[in-house]
Amino acid sequence: MTETVTKMYFCAICKKRHSIDLPIDFAEGKTHYPFVHFFIHKFQGEPEKHFEKIGADIITTLYIDKNLTIRGTEVALEDPNANIMNRDDAQTMITFLTNHINELQEAYDNLAEQYAKLLESVQLQK
Numbered sequence: 001m002t003e004t005v006t007k008m009y010f011c012a013i014c015k016k017r018h019s020i021d022l023p024i025d026f027a028e029g030k031t032h033y034p035f036v037h038f039f040i041h042k043f044q045g046e047p048e049k050h051f052e053k054i055g056a057d058i059i060t061t062l063y064i065d066k067n068l069t070i071r072g073t074e075v076a077l078e079d080p081n082a083n084i085m086n087r088d089d090a091q092t093m094i095t096f097l098t099n100h101i102n103e104l105q106e107a108y109d110n111l112a113e114q115y116a117k118l119l120e121s122v123q124l125q126k
């Protein structure tokens with residue numbers, strides 16, 4: 001069994017803190033930090049006040065640092081009427097998109113670095 005650490009994050013939809021267990025090596029081997037972690041959790045807020053959200057799926061995005069600190073949290077309510085994918089398909093798509101976002105971020109970082117070097121060389125010529 002992989003050792004896990006429990007982290008807390010605040011969910012603006014449930015209006016409470018949730019805990020999440022992450023494998024202790026979860027941040028290893030990422031191309032940059034913080035990295036993106038997507039998952040879905042069920043609405044856990046007060047059902048009396050938000051009966052329309054009972055059982056709702058909440059798409060959760062965590063931005064996690066190399067030391068597993070949660071740097072940012074985004075939550076979005078999944079539209080139940082638009083929910084035509086099953087969870088496995090959704091997870092596959094999310095994994096694909098996450099990898100794609102990471103690749104784009106890497107390409108952006110490279111470009112930004114080259115741009116900075118270019119600016120520097122232009123300034124040297126003045």
Ligand SMILES: [Zn+2]
Binds near residue numbers: 011
């Ligand atoms: Zn929540």
